[in-house]
Amino acid sequence: METATIAQQETNATEKVTSEVNEGVSVGSLPDGQTLQVVVDTGGTGSNPSDPQKRREILSRRPSYRKILNELSSDVRAVPKIEEEEKVEEETLATSSVATVMSSSSIYQTSSGQYIAITQGGAIQLAGPGGEALQGVQALTLPSPTTPQSGATILQYGSQPGDPGQQLLLTSGQVLVQAATGDMPAYQIRSPSSGLPPGVVMAASPGTMHIPQQNAEEATRKREVRLMKNREAARECRKKKKEYVKCLENRVAVLENQNKTLIEELKALKDIYCHKSE
DNA sequence: TCATAAAGTCGTCAACACTA
DNA sequence: TAGTGTTGACGACTTTATGA
Numbered sequence: 001m002e003t004a005t006i007a008q009q010e011t012n013a014t015e016k017v018t019s020e021v022n023e024g025v026s027v028g029s030l031p032d033g034q035t036l037q038v039v040v041d042t043g044g045t046g047s048n049p050s051d052p053q054k055r056r057e058i059l060s061r062r063p064s065y066r067k068i069l070n071e072l073s074s075d076v077r078a079v080p081k082i083e084e085e086e087k088v089e090e091e092t093l094a095t096s097s098v099a100t101v102m103s104s105s106s107i108y109q110t111s112s113g114q115y116i117a118i119t120q121g122g123a124i125q126l127a128g129p130g131g132e133a134l135q136g137v138q139a140l141t142l143p144s145p146t147t148p149q150s151g152a153t154i155l156q157y158g159s160q161p162g163d164p165g166q167q168l169l170l171t172s173g174q175v176l177v178q179a180a181t182g183d184m185p186a187y188q189i190r191s192p193s194s195g196l197p198p199g200v201v202m203a204a205s206p207g208t209m210h211i212p213q214q215n216a217e218e219a220t221r222k223r224e225v226r227l228m229k230n231r232e233a234a235r236e237c238r239k240k241k242k243e244y245v246k247c248l249e250n251r252v253a254v255l256e257n258q259n260k261t262l263i264e265e266l267k268a269l270k271d272i273y274c275h276k277s278e
Numbered sequence: 279t280c281a282t283a284a285a286g287t288c289g290t291c292a293a294c295a296c297t298a
Numbered sequence: 299t300a301g302t303g304t305t306g307a308c309g310a311c312t313t314t315a316t317g318a
Contacts, residue, residue, distance in 0.1 A: 226302095227289080227290070229302085229303085230289080230290070230291085230303090230304095231288080231289060231290080233302095233303065233304065233305085234288075234289070234290080234304090234305080235288080235289095236304090237303095237304060237305055237306095238287085238288085238305095240304095240305095241305085
């Protein structure tokens with residue numbers, strides 16, 4: 001298949017390595033001793049075990065892309081390690097959103113790990129679990145006399161940059177609570193007098209629900225958190241996989257160049273040797 | 279311009295790896 | 299050992315390419 005894309009080639013290669021590992025031809029090894037296996041498609045159907053146990057045995061898991069890429073990057077300076085990249089990102093965040101949080105007077109954490117910071121000036125800032133500011137959310141503080149209460153804040157949010165979206169008016173002391181996660185996140189406005197300890201915001205107030213309902217909601221909430229985390233993890237994993245493939249392609253290019261140079265060098269040396277012996 | 283196939287993207291599930 | 303992270307697999311959906 002000549003028109004196959006890189007992604008497909010990679011997927012096919014992965015499938016071949018995992019499903020036909022027993023027939024694999026070892027052609028090289030990675031720095032930590034892992035064997036790199038390349039299987040040539042001979043057109044055969046290959047073994048496709050229906051037994052899940054057997055299949056699982058064959059599907060021996062590779063080390064994570066992070067590990068492999070870091071191994072590969074250890075001798076290629078041009079390619080930054082993933083951890084280093086993350087560190088850079090963290091540092092970038094530290095100079096932006098986190099600095100605001102540190103100077104804020106109230107910090108609340110939602111059940112999904114997101115942070116809501118209300119600054120001294122009454123501005124609200126939403127940040128994800130990693131400290132990243134939530135996309136499309138911006139806060140405006142209205143200290144003018146038109147504001148019903150001093151320190152009231154308009155929270156403006158939209159799904160797209162530039163999207164006017166909707167606005168919420170928060171009076172002083174009120175907090176925004178994420179009540180649902182997923183594709184359609186929902187937020188509730190609560191007052192601190194609802195019995196919640198400062199700095200911690202729970203999704204539901206105790207004693208307001210029957211126990212089974214509470215358990216069901218707790219289970220639902222846990223599931224939503226899990227799904228949200230997994231969604232994010234899948235995104236991250238795919239990103240790493242792309243980087244990994246890109247890194248391998250770079251490596252191939254470098255090695256091909258080296259190979260070419262060495263062949264030319266050998267040829268030149270042979271010429272010199274032949275001339276001398278004549 | 280439309281229909282179709284191929285490729286790409288995303289969310290979810292499940293299984294394994296890792297860690298406290 | 300429970301909780302959490304990672305990643306292959308799968309299906310649904312979207313985007314792109316191509317031929318009629």
